[in-house]
Amino acid sequence: MRNVQVSKGKPLDWVSGQPVTDEHGRLQIIKNDDLEELQELGSGTFGTVYHGKWRGSDVAIKRINDRCFAGKPSEQEKMRNDFWNEASNLADLHHPNVVAFYGVVLDGPGGSIATVTEYMVNGSLRTALLKNSKSLDRRKRLIIAMDTAFGMEYLHNKNIVHFDLKSDNLLVNLRDPQRPICKVGDLGLSKVKCQTLISGGVRGTLPWMAPELLNGSSSLVSEKVDVFSFGIVLWELLTGEEPYADLHYGVIIGGIVSNTLRPQVPDSCDPEWRSLMEQCWATEPSERPSFTQIAVRLRAMAASQKVQS
Structure with missing residues (x-):
């Protein structure tokens, strides 16, 4: 699979998940093995959301459908670039009234991708x-x-x-x-x-x-x-x-x-x-x-x- 360009120009291999962060250390790659799924919260066109645990803390895990990255190789690369840049930007946001974005999972089942965010106990x-x-x-x-x-x-x-x-x-x-x-x-x-x-x-x-x-x-x-x-x-x-x-x-x-x-x-x-x-x-x-x-x-x-x- 093609490499994805991390913001600021640092390459990331989508499969291996290296490097762990960009040079600001702001976007974390979370290992799938460190996650525990407890309960499905809902699903949509993008995939499925779960209430889970990440090293003992409550989190929301969003498993993204593979078809969200379907298309020609050039389109796939653009979509993955967009995904990575957006994830990097979200990881930079810190405010008590904005849901915290913790990181991305690149080694999910079948090589699937997920995001890990703050869990809010009463949902929407x-x-x-x-x-x-x-x-x-x-x-x-x-x-x-x-x-x-x-x-x-x-x-x-x-x-x-x-x-x-x-x-x-x-x-x-x-x-x-x-x-x-x-x-x-x-x-x-x-x-x-x-x-x-x-x-x-x-x-x-x-x-x-x-x-x-x-x-x-x-x-x-x-x-x-x-x-x-x-x-x-x-x-x-x-x-x-x-x-x-x-x-x-x-x-x-x-x-x-x-x-x-x-x-x-x-x-x-x-x-x-x-x-x-x-x-x-x-x-x-x-x-x-x-x-x-x-x-x-x-x-x-x-x-x-x-x-x-």
Whole structure:
């Protein structure tokens, strides 16, 4: 198999897994023998995710389908290069509200590839909203929104656009009954590695996608696409529901592109929450706040709630 070029120009043999790190020592090659799979958490086009142990610590192991690297030799090499460079970049990220990326496995069953990341005990926010809706009061939902904003502020300051921010890609730990923890996850490797997704086109998941991603104005795409998605996440936190669950995809696309479709906001919605949410999903990217501004507003909402209570 061809060698892959590590970022900064250092070669890596994909089969042997040498060298163990690039010259910054930031991306770790994890031996498959050091991993223990405990439970399957889910699967998709990219492969299968497991809750596992890595030398005694809880981790999430994502086994990537071989077909994600299928194609002509030149295409395979490009995809593996992309994979390696993206993995190196993810290993550089360190923030309490971004899921930690530990390393890659190159010697999985049949030479398969896997990624190893931080394990979040309660899974996705989507799952938590379905299972723990009654225990997630307004204060806790506000904390989850703040955590998400802090994580996204960090990523945008690193010039990283998520492109697929949604409750399924936000991971939570609800063990502390007073203080839920939320972290931004799925920053690319789990989904952009399948050839159909790598080779381009649209990135994201329809109900959370900003109009500029769908209407052909790709030159206007900026980090504000994540802010639009966050507006939909705020609605998910508010209602516990899935956006446009009863609508056909064609109707959703048409509604987003024509800017006639947004989730229905309940009358009981707090005015400040409504104002922030609607500004996040504004049609014009320039009218959407930055995550720094969003974090300031959420902090103020949390402070005023403490005063009221």
